[in-house]
Amino acid sequence: MKRLLFILQGTSGASILPQEALDAVLAGSAFSDCVVIFTGWGVTQLRQQTTAHGRKAYNRGFGALRDYGIEEIYYSSDAANEHRLQRGELIIDARPLGNDEINQQIQRADAVLSF
Amino acid sequence: MQFALLIQGSPTSSQSLLSAHAFACAAITAGHSIQRAFFYHDAVLIGSEHLAPPQDETDLQALWQALGSEHDIPLILCVASCLRRGILDEREAQRFEKPSSSLAKGFEIGGLGQLIDAALTADRTLTFLP
Numbered sequence: 148m149k150r151l152l153f154i155l156q157g158t159s160g161a162s163i164l165p166q167e168a169l170d171a172v173l174a175g176s177a178f179s180d181c182v183v184i185f186t187g188w189g190v191t192q193l194r195q196q197t198t199a200h201g202r203k204a205y206n207r208g209f210g211a212l213r214d215y216g217i218e219e220i221y222y223s224s225d226a227a228n229e230h231r232l233q234r235g236e237l238i239i240d241a242r243p244l245g246n247d248e249i250n251q252q253i254q255r256a257d258a259v260l261s262f
Numbered sequence: 263m264q265f266a267l268l269i270q271g272s273p274t275s276s277q278s279l280l281s282a283h284a285f286a287c288a289a290i291t292a293g294h295s296i297q298r299a300f301f302y303h304d305a306v307l308i309g310s311e312h313l314a315p316p317q318d319e320t321d322l323q324a325l326w327q328a329l330g331s332e333h334d335i336p337l338i339l340c341v342a343s344c345l346r347r348g349i350l351d352e353r354e355a356q357r358f359e360k361p362s363s364s365l366a367k368g369f370e371i372g373g374l375g376q377l378i379d380a381a382l383t384a385d386r387t388l389t390f391l392p
Binding site: 149167174175178257258259260261 | 302342346375377378379382384387389392
């Protein structure tokens with residue numbers, strides 16, 4: 148089965164893009180092995196208390212990723228430091244990756260989709 | 263080489279659609295092909311029948327329509343993104359009891375499966391962020 152990497156870098160609450168990105172990830176899981184990496188401002192999506200006013204708390208849906216067979220969920224450790232994200236704040240169990248490891252994931256993927 | 267394009271930026275507040283169009287033209291000129299263009303997030307607004315840009319501005323929709331028809335490139339708009347933004351084909355208009363379709367010629371409404379299929383079968387997939 149092919150390996151599809153999703154890089155999620157959209158800011159939580161700034162637009163509906165992160166929510167639409169989650170839809171794409173779930174769709175991808177039906178056809179391929181999926182890997183998810185949160186980078187840049189995307190790591191802010193992992194905060195439990197991140198829902199913008201009037202928006203759906205879409206990031207609770209991250210809890211369904213493993214139910215869809217997505218076991219590899221990562222975030223950029225550099226981005227987490229930059230946005231002062233603590234592991235205890237994470238809404239799901241995700242593993243930090245350094246930049247070299249992120250590059251390796253990109254190299255291993257058959258295709259990369261960024262949101 | 264066969265490319266798939268994932269385009270996410272709005273026609274009015276992003277360079278995404280212009281950049282993707284320029285890339286597609288350059289790739290075709292260089293002998294490559296575009297397997298599919300998949301419009302997601304605000305990029306689906308390119309398929310609105312009601313766009314009416316001023317005459318002295320680039321008509322992005324016309325550019326994409328011409329590219330799609332001249333090179334037989336499917337221009338797929340994500341259905342979920344479309345419904346949120348008021349772009350409906352005849353079938354969706356009937357389903358949601360709206361007075362008419364708002365889908366421009368040359369575009370099709372499709373599902374995320376078409377994006378995933380494109381990403382898994384094209385030689386390269388390029389994302390044009392908002």
